[in-house]
Amino acid sequence: MLRRHRTASVVLAVLLGHVVLISAQLTVQSGRTLLDATIFGTLSEAQRLVAGATDLVRGAWNGYVGLHTVSRTNRDLEAEVAALRLQLQEQHALVQQARGLERLLELRQSVDLDTVSARVIGADASPWFRTLTIDRGSRDLVDADLAVIAPAGVVGRVVGRPGLRAAQVQLLIDRNAAAGALIERTRAVGIVVGQDDPAVFSMEYVSNQEDVAVGDRVIASGADGIFPHGFTIGTVAEVSRGPELYKNIRVTPAVDFTRLEQVLVVMDNAGTQVAEGLR
Structure with missing residues (x-):
């Protein structure tokens, strides 16, 4: 097999x-x-x-x-x-800062005032006080009750004792602040005071007999001895006849207090007048 x-x-x-x-x-x-x-x-x-x-x-x-x-x-x-976006933002900020400084310089050159420029370095917007901190103090001869202004108009006044290099500014929208004022068109005199609402002033002690209309410009009267005569405070937003002797007037501020970066401190208010172009 x-x-x-x-x-x-x-x-x-x-x-x-x-x-x-x-x-x-x-x-x-x-x-x-x-x-x-x-x-x-x-x-x-x-x-x-x-x-x-x-x-x-x-x-x-x-x-x-x-x-x-x-x-x-x-x-x-x-x-x-x-x-690139960051660079663009930085350049935009520099342009805006330059424009602000240019307007501030124009303001300084247009008024017969002894002023010191200052930069806003801090802010307080509590319900009771509305203030700014500026980078000018006693070494710059800044003192209490000096007016602070901006190209748009009245900002406020220096309060308290300034530090060597800084000072506190009470904004005119502070409810404890006040300024002598008048209606530019009719020269009706009153006092502008801050309110709890930061977007509006109240103009008080204007007689019911006075001619006041919405849109009228309100300027500093200079009667308080602090704020220079002629500087813009705001514009009449509402007006009505009051129940007693005085009108109820609400004024919209000319200054945008949320965007302040540069201001001028008025070193001497005596006998000052604002240039016609800034009224």
Whole structure:
């Protein structure tokens, strides 16, 4: 039995050998032998599969690298845009500051007043007091009860004892503040006082007989000896006849007290007059 299997194996090997020899001798249209063509076809198919897999891996890697590069580029661009926006804000702030200083200089040159320019360095807007802190003090000869003004009009007055390099300014919108005032159009005299509402003054002691209309400009009368005559205080927003002798008048401030950055401290109020163009 074992001999038969061995004989069959020998016969099969001989037959396969003949097939290989015949394949090696047969040619196809390309000029290759059938064996070469078979081997080439098998190997080329394997190479094609390997190349396809390689391209797939290379494409995925390039996509990852490209995506990483784009992400990094986007981060760089975002950082650059943020830096440019910051520079733009800084330049805008400098422009606004320069414009404010220019208006302050024009004011200083347009009035016959001895003034000292000051920068606002702090603010207090409690329900009871409304004040600013400026960077001028006793070394600059700043003292209590000196008027503080801005290009838009009256700001307030220095209160308390100034420090060496700083002083506190009571804003005219403080409910404890007051200033002599008059209606520019009719010269009706009264007193402007601060209210609990920081966006409005009350003008008091104006007779019911006086001619006052909405839109009339209210200016400092100078009668208080602190605020220079002629400086704008505000505009009449509401007016009505009072129940007794005096009108009810509400005045909108000319100064935006939330945006004050630079002011002038009036060092001497005696006999001062405001230039016509600033009235």
